[in-house]
Amino acid sequence: MVCTIMSEIDERLRTALDERISQQSLRTLTLNNGLIDFCSNDYLGFSRSTQLQKNIREAEENYPVHHIGSTGSRLLSGNNHLFEELEQRIASFHDAEAGLIFNSGYDANIGLLSCIAKRTDTILYDQLVHASIRDGVRLSYARSFSFAHNNINELEQKIKSATGNIFVVVESIYSMDGDCAPLQEIAKLCSHYGANLIVDEAHATGVFGEKGEGKIVELGLQKQVFARVHTFGKALGCHGAIVLGSETLRSYLINFCRSFIYTTALPLHSLLSIQCAYNFMESNAEMLIQLRNRIAYFKNNIGKMLKQSLIESNSAIQCIIIPGNENVRALAKQIQEAGFDVRPILHPTVPAGSERLRICLHAFNTEKEIDGLLQSLPLV
Numbered sequence: 032m033v034c035t036i037m038s039e040i041d042e043r044l045r046t047a048l049d050e051r052i053s054q055q056s057l058r059t060l061t062l063n064n065g066l067i068d069f070c071s072n073d074y075l076g077f078s079r080s081t082q083l084q085k086n087i088r089e090a091e092e093n094y095p096v097h098h099i100g101s102t103g104s105r106l107l108s109g110n111n112h113l114f115e116e117l118e119q120r121i122a123s124f125h126d127a128e129a130g131l132i133f134n135s136g137y138d139a140n141i142g143l144l145s146c147i148a149k150r151t152d153t154i155l156y157d158q159l160v161h162a163s164i165r166d167g168v169r170l171s172y173a174r175s176f177s178f179a180h181n182n183i184n185e186l187e188q189k190i191k192s193a194t195g196n197i198f199v200v201v202e203s204i205y206s207m208d209g210d211c212a213p214l215q216e217i218a219k220l221c222s223h224y225g226a227n228l229i230v231d232e233a234h235a236t237g238v239f240g241e242k243g244e245g246k247i248v249e250l251g252l253q254k255q256v257f258a259r260v261h262t263f264g265k266a267l268g269c270h271g272a273i274v275l276g277s278e279t280l281r282s283y284l285i286n287f288c289r290s291f292i293y294t295t296a297l298p299l300h301s302l303l304s305i306q307c308a309y310n311f312m313e314s315n316a317e318m319l320i321q322l323r324n325r326i327a328y329f330k331n332n333i334g335k336m337l338k339q340s341l342i343e344s345n346s347a348i349q350c351i352i353i354p355g356n357e358n359v360r361a362l363a364k365q366i367q368e369a370g371f372d373v374r375p376i377l378h379p380t381v382p383a384g385s386e387r388l389r390i391c392l393h394a395f396n397t398e399k400e401i402d403g404l405l406q407s408l409p410l411v
């Protein structure tokens with residue numbers, strides 16, 4: 032009997048996988064291929080920095096108390112001074128009142144979005160927001176509606192017909208497109224209608240702002256934002272995330288946010304890595320400038336024909352639309368064979384017809400590497 036049930040389930044799983052295979056969209060895990068990196072989120076090269084690795088090792092050696100794991104959740108045995116110091120320090124770096132560290136950006140978004148709104152409230156989110164935001168919204172009891180990507184008019188219409196407290200959720204830089212939200216207009220709209228703006232700064236952290244503070248600080252919108260999410264797994268080269276906002280928000284999350292409460296806290300090594308990465312970012316502003324130069328170099332040198340298929344972006348994420356899973360997959364393979372690690376983004380991760388090559392630029396990519404990548408791309 033048990034065997035029959037197992038095989039039925041197995042068959043159902045197999046059917047789902049076969050469907051993916053027939054749509055050319057089966058996801059598989061691959062090992063690091065040693066190619067020139069044009070796909071990771073390590074925008075500033077912190078993850079590979081031997082100097083930063085050394086700084087982290089020294090910080091660990093000099094830290095008085097050593098546990099391998101944090102031994103519990105923050106509310107039980109997992110808290111320590113370093114967490115609190117770091118939260119305060121990161122909050123002031125991004126010009127926020129307070130911050131609360133989460134184990135990942137996924138945890139931060141799912142936790143924040145699932146607990147912040149009541150049943151009678153409304154959450155409005157850009158249709159292209161990250162899966163972690165969508166999942167958080169799905170877990171919330173509030174009513175929720177998406178609005179067309181970066182479409183201010185549609186957002187305004189939806190705000191006007193929303194009920195209860197209104198939360199508007201956007202990313203400053205969209206992860207699969209690399210483009211920027213019209214943050215000033217969105218913030219103005221939210222202020223006008225008394226809506227609470229939540230901004231995910233995952234791909235803007237370390238990339239925008241004078242020292243990498245993100246888009247909100249760059250645009251001076253700190254006072255108009257209810258909450259910001261910054262992740263440490265991208266430009267900062269480590270792991271984890273922080274939700275920034277008021278002291279009241281911090282306290283609320285400590286009390287009501289399930290992905291914060293019911294999980295083992297980050298270990299010391301992660302905290303020291305995050306601390307060292309912030310120090311490193313503050314004292315190495317030239318890496319940020321180098322990244323910006325590389326982005327400009329790529330954009331200035333991409334051929335005219337390809338430029339038409341490039342999604343407008345000033346960020347480290349540059350996407351070329353190549354419709355069709357099969358086409359984009361084949362092209363990515365060809366570029367990889369030329370030595371460059373570029374990944375195809377397939378349907379269903381993006382809508383059918385807007386499959387793309389997602390090229391991530393880094394401070395460590397040389398102009399010669401960018402030239403090589405551009406030469407490996409087709410002319411049309």
Ligand SMILES: Cc1ncc(COP(=O)(O)O)c(C=O)c1O
Binds near residue numbers: 206
């Ligand atoms: C916009 C955005 N938010 C959140 C996350 C999740 O962050 P993390 O990788 O730290 O879980 C990602 C990462 O893919 C992202 O792109």
